[in-house]
Amino acid sequence: MNRLCMLAVTTALALLPQMATAAEKTLTVGVSDALSGGGAVYGEPQRRAINLAIEQINAGGGVHVGEDTYKLKTIEYDDKADPTEATNVARKLIDRDGVKFLMGYCCSASTGAVASIIGREDVIMLVGTAGARAITAAGNDNVFRTRPPGDYSGAAAGRFIASKGVKRLGVLATRDVALFTQYRDALIEAFEAEGGEVVALETFGGQDRDMSAQLTKLRGLEPDGYFISGYVEQVAFAYRQAYELGITAPRYGFSGGSAEQFLSVASSEALEGVWDLIAIEFNADALGDTAKAYAKAYEERWDAYPTPNSAFAYDQVYVLRDALEAAGTVELDDVKKALRNLAVPEETVLEYLPVDGKMFDPKGQAYISNGAFQFHNDKWDFVTKLPSDSAAYSAYFQTITK
Amino acid sequence: MLVDLIQQLFNGLVIGSIYTLVALGLTIIFGILGIAHFAHGSVAMFGGYLTFFFIQQFGIGLFPAMAVAMAVGALLGVVLERVAYHPVRNAPPINAFIIALGLTLIIEKANLLVFGVDQVIIPTGFDRVFNIGGVTLPELRVYILGIAAFLVVAMTILINRTWMGMAVRAVAQNRPAAILMGINVNTVSMFVFGLSSALGVAAGVLVGALFAVAPGVSGGLVVKGFAVLILGGLGSIPGAIIGGLVLGVSEAFASAFVSSAYKDVIAFLLMIGVLLIKPEGLMRRRSNR
Incomplete structure (x- = not known):
C-alpha cells in the first residue's frame, strides 16, 4: 500500500510541472506602431484594438494550438511612424525580445522600411493600416496585410x-x-x-x-x-x-x-x-452587429470610440489566432501556410472580400469593400x-x- | 487674378509675421550673445502648450493666457541662460552649440512628458470670416497679424527707447566697451534671453491657435527662423522683421505661381541667393569690425 501511495505521489509530482507548463504557455506578440507624433492618431488606436482582441481571446480560454493552449501577451514599442525608428524597433523585437509574430504598423513609410528587410527574417509580420502598395506587392511570404492598397x-x-x-x-x-x-x-x-x-x-x-x-x-x-x-x-x-x-x-x-x-x-x-x-x-x-459589438467593447475598455482604422489591427489578432489553431503548431512555416489558406475569421469586424475563398491572396493581401x-x-x-x-x-x- | 494675388499676399503676411516673431527671438540672442539657440522652437511649443493649459484649466481668454505664458516663458529664458549658457560663456563656441542641441532635446522631451503626444489646438473663438471684394480674411488671421505687429512695435520701442534697450544695443555693438562703461553684461544676457523666450512663446501661441502645437513642429519653426536670420542679416532686428515677411510671402507666391512642391525649397533658394549677392543679409550694413 505504502509503495502504491509512493508511486501515486511520485507520478503526481512528475506530472505537475507539465500541467503547470501547459497552463502557463504564453505567446508573445511584438507590437510596433506610431504611439507619438503625427501618426499616433492611427497607431495608438491600433495598439488599443490589439490589446482589446488579446484580452477577449485570453478571457475566452486562449489560443488552442494542437495540445497546448496559449495566452497572448504583447511587447509594445513606439516607432513614431519613422522608417529608421521602425527598423530599430523591428530589430529589437526580433533580436532582443525573440518575438516571432509582429503586428500593428499603421503608417506607410515606417512599415515599408520594415517590410523591405523582413523577408530575410524568421518572423511573420501582420500589417494593419499602412496602405503603401509595395508592402505586400514585394511578395515576401511572411507579410500579411488586412488593409487593401491605396x-x-x-x-x-x-x-x-x-x-x-x-x-x-x-x-x-x-x-x-x-x-x-x-x-x-x-x-x-x-x-x-x-x-x-x-x-x-x-x-x-x-x-x-x-x-x-x-x-x-x-x-x-x-x-x-x-x-x-x-x-x-x-x-x-x-x-x-x-x-x-x-x-x-x-x-x-x-x-x-x-x-x-x-x-x-x-x-x-x-x-x-x-x-x-x-x-x-x-x-x-455600414458594417452591422459585429462592428457595433466591437465599438461597445472598445469604448468600455478605453473610454473612447474606436477610430475607423483601428479594426484593421483588431482583425489581425483574430487572423493570427485562427492561423495558429489551424496550423496546430507555432512553427512559422506551418503558420504561414495556414495564413495563406485561411478563411475569414468569424470575429473580424471588417467586411473582407475573399479571393478564391481565402482571406489573403497569394501575396498576403486582404481586400475589403470600398465606400x-x-x-x-x-x-x-x-x-x-x-x-x-x-x-x-x-x-x-x-x-x-x- | 488680382483677388488671388491679394489673397496670397495676405496668406503670406500672416505666416511671415509668425516667422518674424520666431526670428526676432533668435536674432537678439545671436546678435548679442553669439549663441545659435536651437531650443527656441521647443520653448515656443512649451508656450503654446502652457497657454492651452491655462485656457482649459482656468477658463481664461486667449490674451490673458498668452500674457501669463509669455511671462513664464521669459522666466524660463532667464533660467536657461543662468543654468545652461552662463557657465560656458568663456568656453569655445562649440560648447554653447552642443548645449543648445542638448537643451532642444530636453525641452522637447519634457513637453512630451508633461503635455502628451497629441496635437493641441488653442481655442480662440475667433471664427468669423470677413470678405472684402472677394478677398477672405479669417478673423483669427487678422488678429495674428495685429498681435505680431504690436509685439514688433513694442520690442522696437523697448530696444530703442529704454535704458535697458540702450544697454542691449551697447553690448551688441561693442561688448568690452559696454563693460568699461559700467553695463552689467550678466543682466543684459538674462534680459535678452527673457525677451527672446517671451517672443518665442508668443510665436508658439500663434502657431497653436492657427495650426497646432505638437511634437515635431518646433524643428520646422527653428529652421525657418534661422533662414530668416540669414535672409535679413544675423543679429539684425529690422532684418528679422523684413526677412520673415519676405519669406512668408515668397512661400505663398511660390505655391501660387511656381509649384506647391517647391514651397519649402524657396526659403533655401532665397537664403542662397542672398548669401551670394549680399552675404551680410538684406538689412545689415557690411561690417567693418
Whole structure:
C-alpha cells in the first residue's frame, strides 16, 4: 500500500510541472506602431484594438494550438511612424525580445522600411493600416496585410466623383506618403477615363498644416469639385482653410479619420457635406452587429470610440489566432501556410472580400469593400458602397512588385 | 487674378509675421550673445502648450493666457541662460552649440512628458470670416497679424527707447566697451534671453491657435527662423522683421505661381541667393569690425 501511495505521489509530482507548463504557455506578440507624433492618431488606436482582441481571446480560454493552449501577451514599442525608428524597433523585437509574430504598423513609410528587410527574417509580420502598395506587392511570404492598397480604393473613388457630375476637379494631396500618392494617381486616372479634367494637382508635405496658398490657387481655377487627401490632421486643416476661403464646391477626400478627429481641428460648418471615399474601415452603420459589438467593447475598455482604422489591427489578432489553431503548431512555416489558406475569421469586424475563398491572396493581401461616407451633423454617414472587384485587382496585383 | 494675388499676399503676411516673431527671438540672442539657440522652437511649443493649459484649466481668454505664458516663458529664458549658457560663456563656441542641441532635446522631451503626444489646438473663438471684394480674411488671421505687429512695435520701442534697450544695443555693438562703461553684461544676457523666450512663446501661441502645437513642429519653426536670420542679416532686428515677411510671402507666391512642391525649397533658394549677392543679409550694413 505504502509503495502504491509512493508511486501515486511520485507520478503526481512528475506530472505537475507539465500541467503547470501547459497552463502557463504564453505567446508573445511584438507590437510596433506610431504611439507619438503625427501618426499616433492611427497607431495608438491600433495598439488599443490589439490589446482589446488579446484580452477577449485570453478571457475566452486562449489560443488552442494542437495540445497546448496559449495566452497572448504583447511587447509594445513606439516607432513614431519613422522608417529608421521602425527598423530599430523591428530589430529589437526580433533580436532582443525573440518575438516571432509582429503586428500593428499603421503608417506607410515606417512599415515599408520594415517590410523591405523582413523577408530575410524568421518572423511573420501582420500589417494593419499602412496602405503603401509595395508592402505586400514585394511578395515576401511572411507579410500579411488586412488593409487593401491605396490604388485599389482610388480607382473606385475616381469613378464615384465623376458619377456625381464633377467635370473639373482640383486636387490637393500629400506628396510624400505612398498610400496617398498611389490612391491619388489611381483616382486621377479613373476620373479622366470617365471624361473628367484635373485643373491642377497641388501638394503639401508631411508636416504642413497651412494649405491656404494651394487652396487659393485652386479656387482661382474655379473647379466644380475638390479632392483632398492625406493624414487626417492635415486634411482637416485643409477643410478648415477651404471654408475660410469661402470654397463651397463639393469636397471629396481620402483620409479615414473619425468625426472626433476632424472636429478637433475644423468646425461643423467647415466639415458639413465633405465626402470621405475609403475602403470601408470600421463603421457601425455600414458594417452591422459585429462592428457595433466591437465599438461597445472598445469604448468600455478605453473610454473612447474606436477610430475607423483601428479594426484593421483588431482583425489581425483574430487572423493570427485562427492561423495558429489551424496550423496546430507555432512553427512559422506551418503558420504561414495556414495564413495563406485561411478563411475569414468569424470575429473580424471588417467586411473582407475573399479571393478564391481565402482571406489573403497569394501575396498576403486582404481586400475589403470600398465606400462613400459624408460628413453630416457632426458624424460620418455611410452613403453607399463603391463597386470593388477584389479578384480583378488581386490578379493585377500579382503582376507588380512595387 | 488680382483677388488671388491679394489673397496670397495676405496668406503670406500672416505666416511671415509668425516667422518674424520666431526670428526676432533668435536674432537678439545671436546678435548679442553669439549663441545659435536651437531650443527656441521647443520653448515656443512649451508656450503654446502652457497657454492651452491655462485656457482649459482656468477658463481664461486667449490674451490673458498668452500674457501669463509669455511671462513664464521669459522666466524660463532667464533660467536657461543662468543654468545652461552662463557657465560656458568663456568656453569655445562649440560648447554653447552642443548645449543648445542638448537643451532642444530636453525641452522637447519634457513637453512630451508633461503635455502628451497629441496635437493641441488653442481655442480662440475667433471664427468669423470677413470678405472684402472677394478677398477672405479669417478673423483669427487678422488678429495674428495685429498681435505680431504690436509685439514688433513694442520690442522696437523697448530696444530703442529704454535704458535697458540702450544697454542691449551697447553690448551688441561693442561688448568690452559696454563693460568699461559700467553695463552689467550678466543682466543684459538674462534680459535678452527673457525677451527672446517671451517672443518665442508668443510665436508658439500663434502657431497653436492657427495650426497646432505638437511634437515635431518646433524643428520646422527653428529652421525657418534661422533662414530668416540669414535672409535679413544675423543679429539684425529690422532684418528679422523684413526677412520673415519676405519669406512668408515668397512661400505663398511660390505655391501660387511656381509649384506647391517647391514651397519649402524657396526659403533655401532665397537664403542662397542672398548669401551670394549680399552675404551680410538684406538689412545689415557690411561690417567693418
